[in-house]
Amino acid sequence: MKIEEDGRVFPVSNSSQTIIDCFLEEVKKYKIKVLLNHSVQDLNVKNDFWELNTTKGVFSANKLLIATGSNPKIWSLLESLGHEVISPVPSLFTFNIKDQRLKTIPGVVAMDVHVSVVGSQLESEGPLLVTHAGLSAPSILKLSAYGAIELAETNYKFQIQVNFIKQTLLSCLAHLLEVKKELPKKTILKSTQFNLPKRLWGQLVLASEIRADFRWADVNKDKIQALACQLTQAVFAVDGKSTFKEEFVTAGGVELKGVNFKNFESKHYKNLFFAGEVLNIDAVTGGFNFQNAWTSAFIAAQQLSK
Numbered sequence: 188m189k190i191e192e193d194g195r196v197f198p199v200s201n202s203s204q205t206i207i208d209c210f211l212e213e214v215k216k217y218k219i220k221v222l223l224n225h226s227v228q229d230l231n232v233k234n235d236f237w238e239l240n241t242t243k244g245v246f247s248a249n250k251l252l253i254a255t256g257s258n259p260k261i262w263s264l265l266e267s268l269g270h271e272v273i274s275p276v277p278s279l280f281t282f283n284i285k286d287q288r289l290k291t292i293p294g295v296v297a298m299d300v301h302v303s304v305v306g307s308q309l310e311s312e313g314p315l316l317v318t319h320a321g322l323s324a325p326s327i328l329k330l331s332a333y334g335a336i337e338l339a340e341t342n343y344k345f346q347i348q349v350n351f352i353k354q355t356l357l358s359c360l361a362h363l364l365e366v367k368k369e370l371p372k373k374t375i376l377k378s379t380q381f382n383l384p385k386r387l388w389g390q391l392v393l394a395s396e397i398r399a400d401f402r403w404a405d406v407n408k409d410k411i412q413a414l415a416c417q418l419t420q421a422v423f424a425v426d427g428k429s430t431f432k433e434e435f436v437t438a439g440g441v442e443l444k445g446v447n448f449k450n451f452e453s454k455h456y457k458n459l460f461f462a463g464e465v466l467n468i469d470a471v472t473g474g475f476n477f478q479n480a481w482t483s484a485f486i487a488a489q490q491l492s493k
């Protein structure tokens with residue numbers, strides 16, 4: 188495994204096949220019987236035995252572990268058995284934003300920003316990428332995961348505030364006033380500060396109603412304050428979402444109150460266990476969804492093997 192700078196964990200090979208191979212090796216080693224193409228259509232409990240109706244026959248067992256990921260059919264079967272299921276919503280997406288400041292600069296990356304959703308506790312930090320559709324990269328994807336259910340409730344219409352330089356308004360203002368003193372004859376557009384990408388700096392300057400040919404000496408404190416606001420408190424209106432590459436994680440699933448986390452057994456039925464994404468647990472990308480699946484499966488398996 189390798190850990191990337193932002194804490195995401197991947198196999199050194201960068202290939203998901205490595206993970207698949209790892210599990211197939213274990214299956215071989217422990218001679219586990221894997222039945223493919225046996226889609227479960229129904230499940231019932233009869234005299235302490237679980238009965239599974241599959242497309243290729245009926246199976247019964249005294250203990251049952253459900254690890255069917257985000258399969259809606261199984262969620263509705265579990266609902267009919269009395270388990271509450273939180274409606275699934277996507278949890279890893281980019282924000283659609285139509286804004287003059289972003290329109291001409293797709294591809295630009297700000298290396299470390301702070302982003303928050305206006306009027307909520309949701310916030311995150313990290314790189315920010317301007318795309319043709321709006322904003323992306325880890326700072327946005329993390330926010331989409333933390334706020335999956337809350338943002339779905341807004342129908343993906345909300346405002347975000349971006350602090351491009353992770354400084355307070357006051358310290359930013361003090362720095363800009365210092366630059367004004369030191370470089371009065373320099374054009375503001377051409378004197379990028381805070382190591383920002385030039386094109387992003389240019390858009391934030393123009394958004395502060397500072398003309399492209401203005402020098403630092405030409406602007407009053409109000410304009411400099413407007414620029415400091417753009418740098419530290421820029422507000423963008425989000426209208427919709429897009430899928431990030433092909434990655435897709437689902438928030439929602441079996442309500443956690445119905446599960447005993449000592450062994451991942453149902454609180455409604457004895458000998459019924461859950462593991463992985465079927466539960467209402469989701470995480471940011473970078474191995475943490477897999478970690479949830481494997482940890483829950485490991486704990487439940489200890490109970491199953493008793």
Ligand SMILES: Cc1cc2nc3c(=O)[nH]c(=O)nc-3n(C[C@H](O)[C@H](O)[C@H](O)COP(=O)(O)OP(=O)(O)OC[C@H]3O[C@@H](n4cnc5c(N)ncnc54)[C@H](O)[C@@H]3O)c2cc1C
Pocket residue numbers: 225226227228254255256257258260261433434435436462463464465471472473474475476477478480
């Ligand atoms: C493209 C992509 C990239 C991802 N990248 C990452 C990543 O980098 N890091 C990370 O942590 N997470 C990532 N995820 C999320 C991660 O894959 C899931 O969280 C994880 O696989 C969940 O594991 P699971 O075993 O609970 O469910 P799943 O892996 O979805 O497995 C469920 C299994 O149940 C079977 N099943 C479903 N219904 C039935 C039925 N009725 N009868 C019989 N069998 C059934 C399915 O065929 C499937 O084999 C990614 C997801 C996708 C789609």
